[in-house]
Amino acid sequence: MSRQFRSNLAQTIEAFLEQKHTLGFKYCENERYLANFDAMCAGQFQNETTITREMGMAWAVSLPNESRAGLSRRMSSVRELAKYILRNGEEAFVIPTEYGAVPSRKHIPHIFSHEELQLLFTTADRCFENDKFPLCAIEPSVLLRLLYACGLRPYEGRTILRENIDLDDGTIFIPESKKLKDRVVIMDSTMLDICRRYDEKAKLIVPDSAYFFPSHGRTSKCHDGHWPARVLNRCLINAGITEFTGNNPRPYDLRHTFATRTLLRWMQEGYDLDSCLPYLSAYMGHEKFQHTLYYIHLIPDFFPEILPRVASKFASLIPEVSI
Structure with a gap:
C-alpha cells in the first residue's frame, strides 16, 4: 500500500x-x-x-x-x-445510491461493414506517418486490427504485456480481465503475421519495453485510456467515414463487430449456435452467458436477411421489427 x-x-x-x-x-x-x-x-x-x-x-x-x-x-x-x-459491527452512514447515480443510456453499437473496416485499416496504415516518435506511426493500425480480429476490449488491447503475447503459437494471455477472469485469445494467421512484423520493428526502437504498445518509447508505461478513441477518431476522419445513422463508432464497437460477424458467419455456415455460443462467450471473457446472447439481438438490426433463420430458435431474444 x-x-x-x-x-x-x-x-x-x-x-x-x-x-x-x-x-x-x-x-x-x-x-x-x-x-x-x-x-x-x-x-x-x-x-x-x-x-x-x-x-x-x-x-x-x-x-x-x-x-x-x-x-x-x-x-x-x-x-x-x-x-x-x-x-464489522460498527455504525456507519452509507451514502444513498441516488447520489452519484448515472442515468442509464442505451448505446446502440456501430457494426462496421466490410467496406468500412477495409477503409479504416488502410487509412490507419498511413495517417500516422508524420508522428515524431517512429513507433507511433505503426502502432495504431496494429491496435485497431487486434481489437477487431480478436474481439478485445480496448483496455485489454492497449495494455498487452510483451510477456503475455506469444508470437510463436499466436496466443495472447489476458490476465485479470473483467471480474478478474483470465483467458487466452488465439490470433488467426493473418493477425499473427501482422503482430510479428510489428514486434520486429518495435524491438529495434524500444527493446526493453514491458508493453506491446509502449507509450512514446517509455519502457514501463502503456498508452492512456483515451488513446484507442483518439486513434479511431483520427482514422475515421481521414478515411472520410463521418456519416452514421446511429451513434458515432467507439473502439469498443470493433469488439461488437467481431462478435456479431462471428455469429453471422456461423449461422450462414449452418453451425449449431447452442453448441458454439459457449465458445464465443469464453473467448470474449464474458462474465455471463447472457452477455453473449446480446449479439443475437443485434443481428436483425444490422443483417435483416438472416432473421428467418434465427427467429424461431431465439425468438425471445430478438425484438419485433416493422417493415
Whole structure:
C-alpha cells in the first residue's frame, strides 16, 4: 500500500484495502478516492471515528467539472468502505445510491461493414506517418486490427504485456480481465503475421519495453485510456467515414463487430449456435452467458436477411421489427 492515511479512519481504510487486495482486487483507482476522502476527514472531521451522515453528504457534493460517471465512482468507494464498517459491527452512514447515480443510456453499437473496416485499416496504415516518435506511426493500425480480429476490449488491447503475447503459437494471455477472469485469445494467421512484423520493428526502437504498445518509447508505461478513441477518431476522419445513422463508432464497437460477424458467419455456415455460443462467450471473457446472447439481438438490426433463420430458435431474444 503506497498511500499514507492521516484521519481517524486511517486504520479502518488500510484494513479495508488489505482485504480487497487479499481477495485479488487491485483497487488502485478506489485507493486514490479513499485517500482523498481521508484527507477531507482529516481536515474537516478531526473528531470522528466512523463515517457520519455529515461526512458522507460532504463527500457527495459534486466537484467542479466532475462528470456524473466520475461522481458515481467516487461515491462507490466510500459506500463500500461504510458497508465494510457495518459488517464489522460498527455504525456507519452509507451514502444513498441516488447520489452519484448515472442515468442509464442505451448505446446502440456501430457494426462496421466490410467496406468500412477495409477503409479504416488502410487509412490507419498511413495517417500516422508524420508522428515524431517512429513507433507511433505503426502502432495504431496494429491496435485497431487486434481489437477487431480478436474481439478485445480496448483496455485489454492497449495494455498487452510483451510477456503475455506469444508470437510463436499466436496466443495472447489476458490476465485479470473483467471480474478478474483470465483467458487466452488465439490470433488467426493473418493477425499473427501482422503482430510479428510489428514486434520486429518495435524491438529495434524500444527493446526493453514491458508493453506491446509502449507509450512514446517509455519502457514501463502503456498508452492512456483515451488513446484507442483518439486513434479511431483520427482514422475515421481521414478515411472520410463521418456519416452514421446511429451513434458515432467507439473502439469498443470493433469488439461488437467481431462478435456479431462471428455469429453471422456461423449461422450462414449452418453451425449449431447452442453448441458454439459457449465458445464465443469464453473467448470474449464474458462474465455471463447472457452477455453473449446480446449479439443475437443485434443481428436483425444490422443483417435483416438472416432473421428467418434465427427467429424461431431465439425468438425471445430478438425484438419485433416493422417493415
